[in-house]
Structures are given as C-alpha cells and as structure tokens.
Amino acid sequence: MARDLTLLTDFYELTMMQGYYLCHKTEEEVIFDMFYRKNPMGNGFAICCGLAQLIEYIRNLHFNEDDIDYLRSLGVFDEGFIDYLRGFHFTGSIYAVPEGTVVFPREPLVKVIAPVIQAQLVETAILNIINHQSLIATKACRVVYAAKGDSVMEFGLRRAQGPDAGLYGARAAMIGGCSGSSNVMAGRDFSVPVLGTHAHSWVMSFDSELEAFLAYARIYPDNCILLVDTYDTLKSGIPNAIRTFDRMREEGISLGRYGIRMDSGDLAYLSKRAKRMLDEAGYTNAVISASNDLNEDLISSLKMQGATINSWGVGTNLITSETQPSFGGVYKLAAVRGEDGKWIPKIKLSENTEKITNPGDKQIHRIYDKKSGKILCDYLTLAEEHPDPERDLMVFDPQDTWKKTCFRGGSYRLRELLIPIFREGKLVYESPSVMEIREICRKEQETLWDESRRLRNPHEVYVDLSDKLWECRRRLLTEYGQG
Known part of the structure; x- marks a missing residue:
C-alpha cells in the first residue's frame, strides 16, 4: 500500500498555498528546479537517487478528512481554502534525471512544471526524498570505489537515524554499488540480497568457541562466515575456524561461501596473519571479511597496507554519511507562465555567486567523447534549444568566460x-x-575519467551554459542591478 505523505511538508508551504488561493493564483503555471550546489564529501560527482519514492509520493498526493480536520484545528486556514484542498491532486508535469545517473552541481535533478499552488506543496517532500537517497548513494559509491572490486555489505540499520533512514538508506546504498544489505525489510521491499553472519553473542552463548562455530557451520554450510574476535583472534578464533572447516570436510559437509569475519583490532596486521594461517591449512579461497567503523578512507588505507581483506561490512559511516550528513539540494523558482503563454524566466540573486540561480525552462545535454565514451562536460541549455552533434560546439565557463x-x-x-x-x-x-x-549506476561511473573518480581532489566536470541561457542570466542580473 502506498504511503500517504501529503502532510510531510513545511508549514509555510501550506500558508503560501492559502496565499495563492486567496490571491486567485491557483492556476498560475510555474517551473521549479531541484538542484544542489556542491558535490558532497569532496567527491567529483553525485548519484541521483530517490525517484521511485518521489513517484509514489506524487501518485498518492491528496488531503484526506483527517488531514482536513487537523488543518482546520490550527485556526489559520480559510474555510474556502480548506474546501479547495478536498479536491486537491497533482495535475502538473515532472521531468527528472533517472536514478543511478552521475550528476553535477547546479544542474536540475528534478524539474516541476505545475500550477504554483501544487509546485509549492511538493517542495519539502521532493527535497527530503532526493537529498537523502542521493547522499547515501554517493557515499556508497565512494566506499565501493575504495574497495576496488571487493564485496561491500551495507549493515547500518541499527545506527541509522530512524526506520525510514535505515530502509531507504539501504536502498540507496545498493544503488551505489553495495553487494547486499543486512536490512531484511529492504530485501523484501526492494528485492535486494540480504546478507549476514552471526554476533559475538552466538559464540558467548555456547560453552566453547569451537562448539559455537561447529553448530553454526552445520546449520549454514552455504554461508559459513565465522566471527573470530570474540576472545582472541589469532590464538583462538582463527584456529577454531580452521578446525571447523576441517571437521566439515571430515563429515562430508560441503561448504559454499565460507571464511572469517573480524570486527576489531589492527585489521591490516590481523588479515595478513589470517590469510597465511588459512592458506597453510589449505583454505586459499576463504573469505576474509572485516567490519569495525569502516569508511572509504580507512578501506583505502588498509588496501595500501596490504590488508588481505576481500569483503567489507560498512555500517554507521555509510548509513549516516558521517563526513557530510546533508546533501544540500535546494528547490528554486525558475520561470512563470506569462499571459501570452510564454515562459518568463526568474532568477534568485545573492551576494554569494554560487547561490545565483539559472533561470528559465532548461534541459541538460551530456556531452560524451565518441571514441572513449567518457563525459566531456554537461551543457545546460534552454529547453527550446537542440544542439546538433554534427556541428562544432563552443562551450565556455559561465564564471570565467x-x-x-x-x-x-x-x-x-x-x-x-x-x-x-x-x-x-x-x-x-x-x-x-x-x-x-545498481547496474545503471555502475555503468554511469565508467563514463567518468579516472581523475574525476578519485577520492581526494578529483577533477571537476564542468556544467557549461549555452549562449542563450547565459545571455538570459546576464540580462536578468543587469535588470536587477547586479550585472
């Protein structure tokens, strides 16, 4: 059943809606753009994510009688406006960048074309949905990139900021490249792989570590990953894991995916010792999994130290995006339909150059190099423009022209x-x-040059403006006294 998120909005959206109603502006058509100004976490790009939930929100947008009663109880809203809300539904158009797509600052991820009273209401929910999932998907991309082809499992549910953040964060993490999630509800709702091993409490509940390992291996021979740091990783955990694998072989029980997991200690040192011990025992293909407050920087560091870990469990720092907890997307008016049916471009000014918006009805044209398939730049134009790839195209930096x-x-x-x-x-x-x-996202990242994917000081992919859009922007800046 679709969730009703109609009242998931800021109060001022509703007071503005009433204002539009009382000023007889309910049918005035406008364009709003949702975009962000700076790549999160110092990354070279972001991943657009959350569109499916935005669609669900729009499809179920209506005010039920409980909503109506609550709004009336506030003593703020006119009865005529209250009655208007009873028949409210979204009649506008929405354009968006598909989920999993690589995106860059200052280009619209979502474009809403609708009567102003409708476009105003959906602002808060669009920002809430797209900001959160795009942030976590981008963070997951960084973690997966650092793992260099190793499996990365998302298991941050218990540390997420509430059930929704855990559920939709897991969804975004999968899109960003994770191999699976510990979140069972995410597995059910989004048909993604669910993964997991066992806790220290499993080991502690038995009389011995070996007994706990043997019991687990017999129950789950196809996913026998044993947590080896409950007591002593090198003296007890790994030797008992090897004894368990030996016993399973003696009993004729074939193990599928098997290995060890470490959740504490010096993971570089311990993994190298573990690899040597497992190899000497003949278990050269054993999984060596690690967790313990991992993020992309620590994974990169462990890789450089020669850690033999080939499976990574990332929880808190992924699901909360600890280095940057907010994506920073905004929703700004870009145009108003004039009486002649033409769009009147609108611009928001600011003393901060990066906060000045791009006006008008726009389209993003991604420019790829034909030979390599790599992104050369993004070209932001007015929607009426249709560049011809068979003709020369001159692009320029909109700031340093x-x-x-x-x-x-x-x-x-x-x-x-x-x-x-x-x-x-x-x-x-x-x-x-x-x-x-997830596969779309993987292929999208392959269109980036290596220099734009690195975790530190990545090369910037430019978003250039067409001559017509740049001139429209310049004209408005001059008109409002900042040209």
Missing part, C-alpha cells in the same frame, strides 16, 4: 538527461528495479 573549448562536429555525442516522469498529472515512466538501477 574566457575559458573556452570547441568540440568538433562528429567527435561527440549528446544525451538529454531530464526525461518526462509525469505529464499533466499522468505517470509516463516506469522505474527499473533497484538491482537494475
């Missing part, structure tokens, strides 16, 4: 990123499965 690059016709290809999701209130898009989006 003297920085110019010419792409020769035929040497590049173009892709429009904003695609229709709703048209006049009707859903026209079908969301892929989470595992399909």
Whole structure:
C-alpha cells in the first residue's frame, strides 16, 4: 500500500498555498528546479537517487478528512481554502534525471512544471526524498570505489537515524554499488540480497568457541562466515575456524561461501596473519571479511597496507554519511507562465555567486567523447534549444568566460538527461528495479575519467551554459542591478 505523505511538508508551504488561493493564483503555471550546489564529501560527482519514492509520493498526493480536520484545528486556514484542498491532486508535469545517473552541481535533478499552488506543496517532500537517497548513494559509491572490486555489505540499520533512514538508506546504498544489505525489510521491499553472519553473542552463548562455530557451520554450510574476535583472534578464533572447516570436510559437509569475519583490532596486521594461517591449512579461497567503523578512507588505507581483506561490512559511516550528513539540494523558482503563454524566466540573486540561480525552462545535454565514451562536460541549455552533434560546439565557463573549448562536429555525442516522469498529472515512466538501477549506476561511473573518480581532489566536470541561457542570466542580473 502506498504511503500517504501529503502532510510531510513545511508549514509555510501550506500558508503560501492559502496565499495563492486567496490571491486567485491557483492556476498560475510555474517551473521549479531541484538542484544542489556542491558535490558532497569532496567527491567529483553525485548519484541521483530517490525517484521511485518521489513517484509514489506524487501518485498518492491528496488531503484526506483527517488531514482536513487537523488543518482546520490550527485556526489559520480559510474555510474556502480548506474546501479547495478536498479536491486537491497533482495535475502538473515532472521531468527528472533517472536514478543511478552521475550528476553535477547546479544542474536540475528534478524539474516541476505545475500550477504554483501544487509546485509549492511538493517542495519539502521532493527535497527530503532526493537529498537523502542521493547522499547515501554517493557515499556508497565512494566506499565501493575504495574497495576496488571487493564485496561491500551495507549493515547500518541499527545506527541509522530512524526506520525510514535505515530502509531507504539501504536502498540507496545498493544503488551505489553495495553487494547486499543486512536490512531484511529492504530485501523484501526492494528485492535486494540480504546478507549476514552471526554476533559475538552466538559464540558467548555456547560453552566453547569451537562448539559455537561447529553448530553454526552445520546449520549454514552455504554461508559459513565465522566471527573470530570474540576472545582472541589469532590464538583462538582463527584456529577454531580452521578446525571447523576441517571437521566439515571430515563429515562430508560441503561448504559454499565460507571464511572469517573480524570486527576489531589492527585489521591490516590481523588479515595478513589470517590469510597465511588459512592458506597453510589449505583454505586459499576463504573469505576474509572485516567490519569495525569502516569508511572509504580507512578501506583505502588498509588496501595500501596490504590488508588481505576481500569483503567489507560498512555500517554507521555509510548509513549516516558521517563526513557530510546533508546533501544540500535546494528547490528554486525558475520561470512563470506569462499571459501570452510564454515562459518568463526568474532568477534568485545573492551576494554569494554560487547561490545565483539559472533561470528559465532548461534541459541538460551530456556531452560524451565518441571514441572513449567518457563525459566531456554537461551543457545546460534552454529547453527550446537542440544542439546538433554534427556541428562544432563552443562551450565556455559561465564564471570565467574566457575559458573556452570547441568540440568538433562528429567527435561527440549528446544525451538529454531530464526525461518526462509525469505529464499533466499522468505517470509516463516506469522505474527499473533497484538491482537494475545498481547496474545503471555502475555503468554511469565508467563514463567518468579516472581523475574525476578519485577520492581526494578529483577533477571537476564542468556544467557549461549555452549562449542563450547565459545571455538570459546576464540580462536578468543587469535588470536587477547586479550585472
């Protein structure tokens, strides 16, 4: 059953809605853009995520009688406006960047074209949904990149900021590249692999560590990963794990995925010792899994130290994005429909240059190098513009306009990123499965140059403005006294 999130909004959205109603502006059509200004965590890109939940929210957008009664009880809203809300539903259009897509600052991830009273209401929920999942998906990308092909399991549910953050954070982490999640509800709701081993309490509940390992191995021979640091990793845990594997072989019990997990200590040193002990015992293909407050920096460091870990369990630092707890996306008015039916571009000014918005009805054209398939830049244009990839294209930095690059016709290809999701209130898009989006995300990252993927000081991928959009922006800046 779809969740009703209609009142998941800031109070001022409702007071503005009443204002539009009383000013007879309910049918005035507008464009709002949802975008972010700076890549999170010092990354070279972000991953757009959360569209499926945005769709669910829009489809179920309505005010039921309990909502109506509550709003009336506040003593703020006019009875005419209250009655108007009874028939409220979304009739506008939404364009968005598909989930799993690599994105960059200052380009719209979501574009809402709707009557202003509708476009205003959906602001808070869109930001809540897209900001959270895009943040966690981007964090997961960093962690998976640091693991260099090793399996990464998300298991942050118990440390997440509440059930929704745990559930949708797990979804985003899977899209970002994790191999599985410990979150059973995420497994059920999103059809993703659920993974897990056992806790220290399992070992402690038996008379001996060996007895605990043997019992677990007999119950779960296809996923026999034994936690070896309850007592002493090198003197007890690993030797008892090896004894368990030996016993299973003697009893004719074939083990599927098997190995050890470490949750404490010097993981670089312990993993190298563990690898030597397992290899000497003949278990050269055993999994060596590690957890313990891991993040991309620690994983990178352990890799550089020669750690023999080949499976990583990442919890708290992934599900909370500990280095940056907020994505920073914003939702700004970009245009208003004039009486002649044409869009009147709108701009938000600021003393901070990065906070000045790009006006008008826009489209993102991603420019790829034909030979390598890599992203050259993103080209933000007015929606009416249709660049021809067979013609030369000159792009320039919108801040330092003297920085110019010419792409020769035929040497590049173009892709429009904003695609229709709703048209006049009707859903026209079908969301892929989470595992399909995960594969999309993996392929998207392959379109980045290595320099843009590195974890520290990545190369910036530029978002350039077309001549028409830049001139529209310059004109508005001049008109409002900042040109």
